[in-house]
Amino acid sequence: MSAEAPDVLVIGAGVAGIAAARALRSRGLSCLVLEAKDRIGGRAYTDATGFDHGASWLHQAHDNPLTALAETLGFESMDHDKLRQRLLFTEGRFATTAERRAFAAAEDRFWRVIEAAAADGAPDRPASDAAPEGERFDPLVAHWEGAQICAAELARMSLHDFAATALDGPNLLLRRGLGTLVSTLAEGLPIQLNAPVTQIDWRSKDVEASGAFGRIRARAAIITVSTGVLAQDSIAFTPDLPAEKHAAIKALPLGLLSKLAFPIPPGVLPEFGAFASLRRDIATPGDRPISWIARPFGAPVMLAFIGGSLAWELSRAGKRATEAHARAEFARVFGVEAAAALGPPIITEWGEDPHFLGSYSHAIPGAQAARRVLAEPLGNGRLIFAGEACHPRYAATVAGAWLSGEAAAQQLAGGRAAVAKFSKHAP
Numbered sequence: 001m002s003a004e005a006p007d008v009l010v011i012g013a014g015v016a017g018i019a020a021a022r023a024l025r026s027r028g029l030s031c032l033v034l035e036a037k038d039r040i041g042g043r044a045y046t047d048a049t050g051f052d053h054g055a056s057w058l059h060q061a062h063d064n065p066l067t068a069l070a071e072t073l074g075f076e077s078m079d080h081d082k083l084r085q086r087l088l089f090t091e092g093r094f095a096t097t098a099e100r101r102a103f104a105a106a107e108d109r110f111w112r113v114i115e116a117a118a119a120d121g122a123p124d125r126p127a128s129d130a131a132p133e134g135e136r137f138d139p140l141v142a143h144w145e146g147a148q149i150c151a152a153e154l155a156r157m158s159l160h161d162f163a164a165t166a167l168d169g170p171n172l173l174l175r176r177g178l179g180t181l182v183s184t185l186a187e188g189l190p191i192q193l194n195a196p197v198t199q200i201d202w203r204s205k206d207v208e209a210s211g212a213f214g215r216i217r218a219r220a221a222i223i224t225v226s227t228g229v230l231a232q233d234s235i236a237f238t239p240d241l242p243a244e245k246h247a248a249i250k251a252l253p254l255g256l257l258s259k260l261a262f263p264i265p266p267g268v269l270p271e272f273g274a275f276a277s278l279r280r281d282i283a284t285p286g287d288r289p290i291s292w293i294a295r296p297f298g299a300p301v302m303l304a305f306i307g308g309s310l311a312w313e314l315s316r317a318g319k320r321a322t323e324a325h326a327r328a329e330f331a332r333v334f335g336v337e338a339a340a341a342l343g344p345p346i347i348t349e350w351g352e353d354p355h356f357l358g359s360y361s362h363a364i365p366g367a368q369a370a371r372r373v374l375a376e377p378l379g380n381g382r383l384i385f386a387g388e389a390c391h392p393r394y395a396a397t398v399a400g401a402w403l404s405g406e407a408a409a410q411q412l413a414g415g416r417a418a419v420a421k422f423s424k425h426a427p
Contacts (some may be wrong), residue, residue, distance in 0.1 A: 013189075015398045016387040036225075042224075050177055055178050060171075078297070089333050113132045131154055146308065161368045192213065198210040202238070226357065255358060256315060257305060265300075281327070289419045361389035
């Protein structure tokens with residue numbers, strides 16, 4: 001690291017921080033990325049086994065900026081929507097073809113009703129208030145679209161934000177993992193690991209970040225840490241952030257989606273091919289089913305997904321409780337013997353990790369404008385927040401994080417005058 005102060009400090013080496021650093025350097029601004037953990041990637045992390053602990057899909061791939069980057073770097077991708085066998089377990093058995101069609105029709109109806117409600121001109125309200133009711137699969141669709149997809153129940157989410165951030169396909173999976181793509185995109189960037197920032201002073205014309213690493217000054221800073229961390233005041237700001245910024249942070253809490261990767265021994269579930277997905281129907285009021293994906297890319301692994309309030313409860317209870325619950329769920333469908341045969345799982349820890357404190361954001365009812373408020377620059381542009389929580393269209397995704405990071409960088413280098421203002425190196 002050069003002893004000379006960088007033009008811009010980027011706080012966090014997740015997707016938004018990496019996108020911001022790349023965009024800054026491409027526009028002639030020097031930067032330094034300070035990362036609290038001992039690795040890069042943030043909530044996009046692929047481990048040595050190829051398991052994506054966090055982000056896994058390139059959603060709405062035709063519009064996703066990372067799709068072209070993955071293709072350029074030679075990452076093999078597959079359209080998950082075309083590959084997977086979709087299974088539904090209901091009333092103690094696998095659903096018939098007619099029942100699966102009825103569930104698909106209920107999903108289509110759900111989105112027609114949600115989109116109409118969001119466009120009716122009424123004040124914002126919980127998304128659950130607009131969800132259709134009365135048909136057989138309506139409760140399961142609401143649970144699936146809320147807790148299992150958005151990592152929070154519909155009652156906790158703004159209807160308008162929920163509708164505005166709904167995604168389409170294709171949904172691509174990368175054989176080498178989405179976290180691997182993100183870490184590849186970070187190659188060559190000036191990143192300092194194990195450097196948690198505890199204070200940011202933005203009183204003067206410069207910004208100073210402090211931590212165990214010492215003090216580093218820059219012309220500006222882009223803050224990409226999660227709203228979960230920001231809400232805990234883990235970083236002290238001097239002067240304090242404006243009240244509207246604090247309100248936006250608290251209005252964009254992180255939900256939780258926990259994932260488990262169970263090894264499948266030879267001979268167990270031979271009928272399940274690659275990418276088969278399973279949802280269990282809601283059996284009783286208050287039931288919170290989890291979902292499964294079998295053998296991604298043919299690997300002998302069964303992935304479990306636990307979302308929303310259940311994920312938070314199990315996360316706080318610990319890994320043993322999380323594993324026990326997933327095995328019990330597996331046994332409900334495949335039997336106790338099959339559940340016992342699964343190997344020891346890898347279990348994600350997003351809820352308990354102090355560097356994240358959740359998976360991805362949702363806006364609470366009435367806070368549909370919070371994402372734009374959070375992204376609004378402070379201090380004449382010296383302090384900018386970025387990340388998936390800041391993107392009003394692709395929130396909760398790597399696309400939203402990437403685009404938000406790029407947008408923050410563009411605001412600091414939005415033309416020759418901006419470069420001259422912030423860069424010592426500009427002509």
